[in-house]
Amino acid sequence: MSNTKSHVEANFDGLVGPTHNYAGLSGGNLASLNNKTRPSKPKLAAKEGLKKMKSLHDLGMTQGVIAPLSRPDLGKLRELGFSGDDANVLKKAAEHSPALLAACSSASSMWTANAATVSPSADTEDGRLHFTPANLVNKFHRSIEHEQTGRILKAMFADEKHFAHHKALPMSSYFGDEGAANHTRFCNEYGDHGVGFFVYGETAFDNNAPKPQRFPARQTFEASSAIARTHGLADKKVVYAQQCPDVIDAGVFHNDVIAVGNRDVLFCHEQAFLNKESVYQDLNQALGKEMKIIEVPTASVSVQDAVASYLFNSQLLTLPSGETTLVVPRECEENSRVNDYLQSLITSKKGVDKLLCFDLKQSMQNGGGPACLRLRVVLSEQERAAMNPSVLMNDSLFETLNLWVDRHYRDEIHAKDLIDPSLVRESQAALDELTQILNLGSVYDFQQTGA
Incomplete structure (x- = not known):
């Protein structure tokens, strides 16, 4: 048996894709809706994300990279009846439905907190690390992600002795699954048997249960419990909690917009959960x-300020030094009420030792903060040795990926650019080279078919 203190919690951040654009595709995500039709800056977005990855690596954290999906998804557009060469498919889709073309061009896989739910080997019945890609059925542009996501995760964690990969849950709203954005793991040491904390928005099969009225509940109890079963988690080590419907209606579309946890610390808003004392x-x-529960009172930070600043869409990390560190977006400093609260939190020395602030404006304007960008994976020494090492951040990879972005990414993308067939060629050339850099093999459809 491995030493439980030798396990680490690695963060795998989604690399922003070449077609990063603002299309307001995500109802319930206020930032996404409010920035619809604004020009995006893909090159800047990718570099913002890489800077955060490298900074955490430099602090001694185990930091990895998850490749973006291939977009636009021409295969999906062809499935929907648009035929011809790439230029004709794009042209016909734009004429029929610009929103559909935007959905199939979305770079939303950058938010890898939605990529999958992950259960460490210390928690599972068979002693393997388990992955289930999220079906993301609530939004069409995200529901088409899970097959490619599964392939990429398998290319990163290929050894079946150590890693178990499941299919996404059934593609039904009854099993709506949004991945790790609604899942947190608590523990003492990372290698100890931990607690799986699953937060859901509604119980789909119970019409009398509380539900939000304005925006959809994207995660169901049925999905969360199915994942706990398939991953082989012990019942006594699983806790389910329901989000307050009112905060979902206020724009808290995932639990990670209202709460974040790490080890034995839970940092949350006082309105995060129904029946919070239970x-x-x-x-x-x-x-x-x-538990060390840091509950932020509404009197200090309103739900509206929490959503606007993404205070809780932060990363709660334990640095190698032992310091508990909260990684927040720049918007938290710019909101005076949130900033005042954070300064008082650090001064109080009641659970958080230091703050790190990152400028992630390109991601934030599309509705994702620091926590959205990363998937947490607890790794033993043996599992780290068995995974694909090419996806782990280091000085050389940071330099290589920045140069790769410079070669392949556009400075700006406007809505009209999505019809440009040269954007398809640029994106495919970039991703083909990326799979070689990250040693992923042929994970994209265009590599397998030559399309």
Whole structure:
């Protein structure tokens, strides 16, 4: 048995894709809706993300990269009846439905908190690390991601002795699954048997259960419990909690917009959960000790300020130094009420030791902060040795990827650019080279078919 203290929690950030654009595709995500039709800056977006990855690597964190999906998804457009060469497919799709073309061109896979739910080997019945790609059925542009996502994850974590890969849950709203954005793992040491904390928006099969009225509940209890079963998690080590419907209607489309956790610390808004006292009690019981719960009162930070600043869409990290560190977007500094709260939190020394702030404006304007950009994977020494090392950040990879972005990415993309067939060629050339850099093999359809 491996030393539980030798396990690390790695962060795998999504690399922003070449077709990064603003199309307002995500109802319930206010930032996405508010920035619809603005020109995007793909090159800047990718470099913002790479800078965050490298900064965390430099602090001693295990940091990896997840490749973007191939977009536009010409195969999906052809499935929907648009025929001809690439230029004709794009032209016909734009004439029929610009929104559909935008959906198939979305670079939303950058938010890898939605890529999958991950259960460490210390928690699972068969002692393997389990992955289930999220079906993301609530939004069409995201529902077409899971097959490619699964291929990329398998290319990163290929050894079946150590890694188990599941298919996405059934493509039904009853099993709506948004991945790790609604899942947190609590533990003492990362290698200890931890607690899977699954947060859902509604119970799909119970018409009398509380539900939001304005925006959809994207995660269902049925999806969360199915993942817990397929990953082989022990019932006594799983806690389910429902989001407050009112905060979903206020723009909290995922739990990671209202709460974040790490080890034995939960940082959340006081309005995050229904029946919160029962939730806290269940967590304490499952963990076998009293959690460190940092509950932010509405009087200090309103739900509206939390959504606008993405205070809770932060990363809560334990640095190698042992310091508990909160990684926040620049918008938290720019909101005076949120900034005042954060300064008082650090001064109080009650659970968070330091703050790190990153400028992620390109991601934030499309509705994703620091936590959206990363998928957490707890790795033992053996699992790290068995995974694809080419996806792990280091000085050389950082330089290589920045040069790759400079060669292949546009400075700006406007809505009209999505009809340009040269954008397809540029994107495919970029991703073909990327798979060689990251040693992923042929994970994209265009590599397998020559399309």
